[in-house]
Amino acid sequence: GAVVSQHPSWVICKSGTSVKIECRSLDFQATTMFWYRQFPKQSLMLMATSNEGSKATYEQGVEKDKFLINHASLTLSTLTVTSAHPEDSSFYICSAREVDTQYFGPGTRLTVL
Amino acid sequence: GENVEQHPSTLSVQEGDSAVIKCTYSDSASNYFPWYKQELGKGPQLIIDIRSNVGEKKDQRIAVTLNKTAKHFSLHITETQPEDSAVYFCAARAGSGYSTLTFGKGTMLLVSP
Numbered sequence: 001g002a003v004v005s006q007h008p009s010w011v012i013c014k015s016g017t018s019v020k021i022e023c024r025s026l027d028f029q030a031t032t033m034f035w036y037r038q039f040p041k042q043s044l045m046l047m048a049t050s051n052e053g054s055k056a057t058y059e060q061g062v063e064k065d066k067f068l069i070n071h072a073s074l075t076l077s078t079l080t081v082t083s084a085h086p087e088d089s090s091f092y093i094c095s096a097r098e099v100d101t102q103y104f105g106p107g108t109r110l111t112v113l
Numbered sequence: 114g115e116n117v118e119q120h121p122s123t124l125s126v127q128e129g130d131s132a133v134i135k136c137t138y139s140d141s142a143s144n145y146f147p148w149y150k151q152e153l154g155k156g157p158q159l160i161i162d163i164r165s166n167v168g169e170k171k172d173q174r175i176a177v178t179l180n181k182t183a184k185h186f187s188l189h190i191t192e193t194q195p196e197d198s199a200v201y202f203c204a205a206r207a208g209s210g211y212s213t214l215t216f217g218k219g220t221m222l223l224v225s226p
């Protein structure tokens with residue numbers, strides 16, 4: 001199957017700083033990428049959908065100014081958590097669509113101290 | 114919008130037994146049903162999917178069945194092995210690949226040796 005990578009796999013930062021997470025589709029071009037957040041023992045919560053070259057579409061309740069998403073190329077999308085706070089600590093997972101199938105990255109564990 | 118219910122939330126089986134996880138969906142327009150396996154600390158991995166024009170699909174030890182009339186679909190794992198232990202998520206999507214997936218809450222499968 002198609003491969004999606006994420007970097008970093010984990011990050012620890014201080015409250016108030018910004019963190020950038022990269023998501024890449026390694027062997028296919030993804031016109032659409034998704035960003036999810038997952039709390040312990042819970043399902044995947046869609047944060048936003050990004051299409052290459054256009055603004056992301058955010059789900060209700062997700063602050064677009066806090067979670068900045070850029071999808072500058074067909075193989076790269078980034079999620080920047082701005083002015084991170086402890087409540088932003090979570091497991092962030094990206095997903096990329098090849099044709100009509102979604103593949104997920106390995107996830108990024110963010111811990112905000 | 115779409116609502117996906119998944120049962121059971123936890124499932125314990127002995128190695129070699131079969132495991133069945135069931136999902137129901139609410140939107141009769143849904144036409145794509147993937148299953149993902151998520152191991153601890155990792156991203157979801159697509160293991161099998163089925164489209165609404167097919168009633169059953171099999172891939173080695175795993176199979177998925179779909180009943181469009183009843184709006185439910187199931188994952189069947191035969192000859193379970195300890196490495197099958199993980200959280201399994203079902204999902205449903207209406208429309209084309211440009212639509213978003215709606216996930217069930219997940220089933221934690223534990224296979225005991």
